Amino acid sequence: MTEHFTLDFDTILMVILPYVAFVLFLVASIQRYRGQMFTYSSLSSQFLENRHHFWALVPFHYGIIVILLGHLIGLLLPQTVLAWNSQPLRLYILEVSALVFGLLTLVGLLGIIYRRMRDIQIRFVTSTADWIVLGVLLVQVFSGIYTALFYGWGSSWYASTAVPYLWSLVLLSPSVEYVAAMPVMVKLHIIGAWAILALFPFTRLVHVLVVPNHYLWRRPQLVRWYGIRRLTGGGA
Numbered sequence: 001m002t003e004h005f006t007l008d009f010d011t012i013l014m015v016i017l018p019y020v021a022f023v024l025f026l027v028a029s030i031q032r033y034r035g036q037m038f039t040y041s042s043l044s045s046q047f048l049e050n051r052h053h054f055w056a057l058v059p060f061h062y063g064i065i066v067i068l069l070g071h072l073i074g075l076l077l078p079q080t081v082l083a084w085n086s087q088p089l090r091l092y093i094l095e096v097s098a099l100v101f102g103l104l105t106l107v108g109l110l111g112i113i114y115r116r117m118r119d120i121q122i123r124f125v126t127s128t129a130d131w132i133v134l135g136v137l138l139v140q141v142f143s144g145i146y147t148a149l150f151y152g153w154g155s156s157w158y159a160s161t162a163v164p165y166l167w168s169l170v171l172l173s174p175s176v177e178y179v180a181a182m183p184v185m186v187k188l189h190i191i192g193a194w195a196i197l198a199l200f201p202f203t204r205l206v207h208v209l210v211v212p213n214h215y216l217w218r219r220p221q222l223v224r225w226y227g228i229r230r231l232t233g234g235g236a
Contacts, residue, residue, distance in 0.1 A: 014174075014187075024198045055111055056112045059104045062101075063101045063103075066101040078159035085156045099149070102148060113134055129199070136192060136196055140192035140193065146185050162190070
């Protein structure tokens with residue numbers, strides 16, 4: 001009876017949830033672009049507070065981009081990753097590099113959260129959806145770092161276990177057995193990815209879809225929040 005419940009639980013979170021998240025991401029992103037095109041931005045709050053903006057924004061963006069690129073390379077070239085990892089020194093370099101960029105992402109994310117909590121103006125323009133996605137991102141980054149620290153050689157078992165699971169979803173032939181025996185923290189990391197995908201079109205994360213994406217090399221925009229004036233009923 002316990003096995004049956006576990007199987008159902010894994011099926012819901014590892015099979016049904018991914019497809020629901022993808023459909024929600026696709027439909028809601030298109031709908032938002034068609035109906036609210038000018039909201040496709042990060043809604044910069046630099047105008048409200050700039051002191052901590054740079055030191056939170058930069059490490060988070062560069063850290064998470066490298067981590068996502070690493071996941072993408074592993075997804076597209078799993079055999080290349082395994083061949084690279086066949087040499088211990090190269091495996092150590094890859095694992096340490098991934099951990100460093102994961103920690104960089106965490107530092108930046110904590111800086112973003114601290115900045116939004118400490119400044120009343122920024123806290124005022126931070127929506128509930130923003131807080132939810134920041135919380136999910138924090139769990140996601142923490143679970144990834146925890147996995148790297150306590151379940152070693154993640155790049156190898158990602159390429160040999162998680163990648164076949166992901167491709168089974170793409171090919172519409174989901175094989176939950178690839179991840180059913182994974183530790184709880186690893187499963188949490190996978191579920192977190194689907195949760196972020198589902199939340200994506202409802203938050204400021206949609207600015208990632210803007211092409212060309214020049215956020216990494218231009219100075220952050222100064223945005224005046226005219227909505228504050230309307231909400232407070234105040235003057236200039």
